[in-house]
Amino acid sequence: MMAPTRGQRRAVILLLLLSVVLITLDHSGEGFHGIRGAAHSVVDPAQEGVTTLVAPVGRFFGGLGDLGDSGRKIDALQKENADLRRQLRESELSTTRSDELQKLKLVSGQGGFTVLPAVVTGLGPSIGFEWTVTVDAGRQDGLQPDQTVIDSDGLVGRVKQVGENSAIVVLAVDPHSAVGVRVVGGNELGVAAGNGLGPLTYTPLDPSTTVHVGDRLLTGPYGGSTYVAGLPVGQVAKVSGDPGAPAREATVTPYVSFSSLDLVGIVLASPRTDPRDRLAPPTPAPTSPEHTP
């Protein structure tokens, strides 16, 4: 280290004393308002100019600071976007299919879930082996695989593949489809399996359960089914073997007319609570001919 020269030592002491004097003067209220004001009036315009120049940079760094916040914002905006698309779609559809749309909205309102309306645009390519339909809503509308699909009568199926603007829905009547179901007014669980375009086959999990003709079936509660709970599935039309005796199997007429699907709804958000029997259709069996093709 270089030893300070005499002149340097003197300068240091002088400036230190000057600093102390300045501090004391300013602190005791004598004030440097004039000097401060003058300095600000000189420097502030330059400072302002620099700030204007670098404002985008500042914003960028500011943005880095709340990346997490941006993430939340993006989530919220995406959700809002999906909502708006749904509303737009509803308003488009309401001109052509207002009745079906109203019924669908009624059902979703009763069940407490959010439904995206979609129109069936085609049957699956390999119909006969696989019972699927194509709908005109896709990833852009918020669809994800395994979402439940309904129409105003009840369970239609579930989303299998999601494309950008379309999706393939496996129908509940698909031979590989098995829906966990529950009898209205009871807690007995069973499985309703598809048989192609025909009645479903209901098998109670507990073989000692008595199945009655006219029993109404809803999708089973959470955990018992991949589907949203409490959706109407169908009504028992025929019980194999001795009526009244414990049954192994029963034939179930689905509520939904799978041969004439048009407007369906994809359940985007399921209710927090099981709607239980709220959506169960009235006791009389749907007897219109299209339900028993």
Next chain:
Amino acid sequence: MRAGPGAAAALAIVVAVILQAAVISRLPLPGGPPNLVLVLVVSIGLAAGGSAGLAAGFGAGLLTDVLSDHPVGVLALCFALAGFFAGLLEAEVRRSVLLPVVVVAAASGAVYLVYLAIMGLLGQTVADGAGGVFGTIAYDVVLTPFVFPLVAAVTRRLAPARRGL
């Protein structure tokens, strides 16, 4: 010291003070903000010697003081000392590349402590508390490799024949 290096130093200080106020202090960095002015003062001291560091520190500190809320003279005192002591190490700086970084780190910490001490003596509270000092030291260390070589190069260019003051 001739007018050339002095004018360059003054210009650099004014620019640094404006940048510090307009840009650096607003960066939402964790910890305290980097102190570009102090890094500049220490660099001037290391490159041009004790007298230059003393003068640059006092001037830069005074300008910062006038533009700040605290009593005028506090940072003038701190920066003048920092520039002066850095200047005493002028001869050493050619031996080690790390020296400027170490000196800047020490100066950042020391200036902060002296500042806190003076404000404490005056009975004024400091908004930040002591939490930001490590961030400031770290950022100053990061700034040093950019600022010091520049200052050293300019000093060599403007005062090539300088042999101590």
